Amino acid sequence: MSLNKAGLIAALVQVFxxxxxxxxxxxxxxxxxATGIxxxxxxxxxxxxxxxxxTTTGTAEAHTGTGTGTII
Structure with missing residues (x-):
């Protein structure tokens, strides 16, 4: 899910x-x-x-891992 740009525009138009x-x-x-923006x-x-x-490596036991991601 991407950011809601249309929603931001609508909110800013409402402020003004x-x-x-x-x-x-x-x-x-x-x-x-300023507060509205x-x-x-x-x-x-x-x-x-x-x-x-x-992605983790190891045996079939429970593992924890870290990951990176981007807002799409």
């Missing part, structure tokens, strides 16, 4: 669209936008799935 209608002071606007990026990164193949 909501802020368009706000009439609060600029400092609060900047804070709301941070939340969107956090969700985006956490939407990734890492697929890992672990």
């Amino acid at each position: 669209t909501q802020e368009q209608t706000e009439e609060s002071n600029a400092n609060q606007s900047v804070q709301r936008i 941070a939340n969107a990026v956090d969700s985006f990164v956490k939407s990734g799935q890492v697929n890992v193949t672990v």
Whole structure:
């Protein structure tokens, strides 16, 4: 499973669209936008799935191993 780029775009558009209608002071606007972007990026990164193949060698007993993977 790949990262949900369309979901990130939708979340960012929502952040900016909501802020368009706000009439609060600029400092609060900047804070709301930054928080919205941070939340969107956090969700985006956490939407990734890492697929890992672990290969072990040895007998038929239980083994542990490490593996590396990439977000696809």
